[in-house]
Amino acid sequence: MFKDSKIYVAGHTGLLGSALLKRLGSEGYGNIVTRTRDELDLTDQAQVEGFFKKERPEYVFLAAGLTGGIIANKTWPAWFFHTNISIQDNVFEACRRYEVERMVYYGSSCIYPKGYPQPMKEEYLMAGPVEETSEAYAVAKIAGITACRAYNKEDGVARFIALVPNSMYGPNDNFSIEGSHVLSAVIRKLNDAKEEGRDRVVLWGSGRPLREFLFSADAADASIFAVNNAQDLEDTHYNIGSGFECTIMELADTIAKVAGYQGAIEWDAEKPDGAKRKLLDSTRFTSLGWAPKTALKEGIAATYEWYSENLSKGALCTQQQGN
Numbered sequence: 001m002f003k004d005s006k007i008y009v010a011g012h013t014g015l016l017g018s019a020l021l022k023r024l025g026s027e028g029y030g031n032i033v034t035r036t037r038d039e040l041d042l043t044d045q046a047q048v049e050g051f052f053k054k055e056r057p058e059y060v061f062l063a064a065g066l067t068g069g070i071i072a073n074k075t076w077p078a079w080f081f082h083t084n085i086s087i088q089d090n091v092f093e094a095c096r097r098y099e100v101e102r103m104v105y106y107g108s109s110c111i112y113p114k115g116y117p118q119p120m121k122e123e124y125l126m127a128g129p130v131e132e133t134s135e136a137y138a139v140a141k142i143a144g145i146t147a148c149r150a151y152n153k154e155d156g157v158a159r160f161i162a163l164v165p166n167s168m169y170g171p172n173d174n175f176s177i178e179g180s181h182v183l184s185a186v187i188r189k190l191n192d193a194k195e196e197g198r199d200r201v202v203l204w205g206s207g208r209p210l211r212e213f214l215f216s217a218d219a220a221d222a223s224i225f226a227v228n229n230a231q232d233l234e235d236t237h238y239n240i241g242s243g244f245e246c247t248i249m250e251l252a253d254t255i256a257k258v259a260g261y262q263g264a265i266e267w268d269a270e271k272p273d274g275a276k277r278k279l280l281d282s283t284r285f286t287s288l289g290w291a292p293k294t295a296l297k298e299g300i301a302a303t304y305e306w307y308s309e310n311l312s313k314g315a316l317c318t319q320q321q322g323n
């Protein structure tokens with residue numbers, strides 16, 4: 001990518017999209033195009049076609065999509081499936097038709113089979129059934145990864161790059177009750193308890209599952225690295241993780257320290273734990289020369305600072321927007 005290349009960041013208001021915007025800006029990329037969802041609904045094929053015809057972006061980062069935690073995935077599986085499939089299909093077709101140089105697509109660690117050995121390798125894709133609670137979302141994401149290879153093969157051009165980040169967190173994360181993932185949900189719950197002067201918080205599950213978290217700025221950095229080193233990529237998807245795991249209990253303790261919550265943390269083992277462990281094997285990508293830079297505590301501190309500032313400004317949507 002050249003510094004004046006025309007770059008479209010789809011989903012620039014979200015967790016990953018906002019990190020991409022910031023990172024591209026700080027690296028001197030000055031010709032960035034964005035649209036809010038109100039200005040351009042990516043599930044609408046005619047709108048997407050009109051946008052690409054007018055703007056002709058040379059590079060596209062597809063950070064628009066519908067994501068959510070267990071409750072949202074269980075409640076609205078069709079909404080997750082339809083939204084992600086439509087966005088992908090419309091944007092992939094437009095990237096092909098308007099001959100975008102490179103497009104980066106994002107899968108998710110839930111694409112890998114349930115109960116497979118850890119860390120999860122790229123070749124485990126479609127080797128077995130995925131976790132049922134997020135099946136519709138996972139199948140949509142698998143479709144996107146398959147589409148990258150299909151378009152590249154049929155067109156004979158290595159246009160589509162598929163990255164698979166592990167659970168991301170950072171500024172602009174979703175802190176709503178139904179929509180949040182574990183890290184943002186724990187930040188919200190412990191901060192609420194501190195603000196309300198409560199000395200006890202009950203968190204979901206046993207606290208024992210192991211998770212790997214990736215700071216959104218590191219995912220943005222990996223995305224730009226992938227585009228700028230595209231000549232070294234094989235026509236496959238690449239895992240990107242921090243390489244660092246902790247239990248949910250350790251995560252909660254770290255968040256409590258950062259947020260200044262001094263009360264007790266109790267665990268409701270009646271609530272589901274999800275997978276025991278979710279670690280990506282990112283060696284295929286790191287062997288190309290990329291490495292994550294942000295330690296978990298440092299990333300949580302930056303996320304908490306953003307959360308507190310936006311909460312006090314009343315700028316934070318903490319409710320699920322609904323279907």
Ligand SMILES: NC(=O)c1ccc[n+]([C@@H]2O[C@H](COP(=O)([O-])OP(=O)(O)OC[C@H]3O[C@@H](n4cnc5c(N)ncnc54)[C@H](OP(=O)(O)O)[C@@H]3O)[C@@H](O)[C@H]2O)c1
Nearest residue numbers: 011013014015016037041042063064065106107108167168
């Ligand atoms: N979060 C994770 O841990 C994680 C992990 C692995 C992969 N991913 C993938 O990474 C990508 C970005 O995830 P994220 O966590 O950054 O998501 P996010 O914070 O929820 O942001 C999603 C973005 O997509 C936009 N969007 C949603 N529907 C749209 C539509 N119909 N038309 C136009 N824009 C639309 C949203 O706009 P509004 O602000 O208007 O809603 C928002 O800007 C997704 O493909 C996701 O599957 C995420």
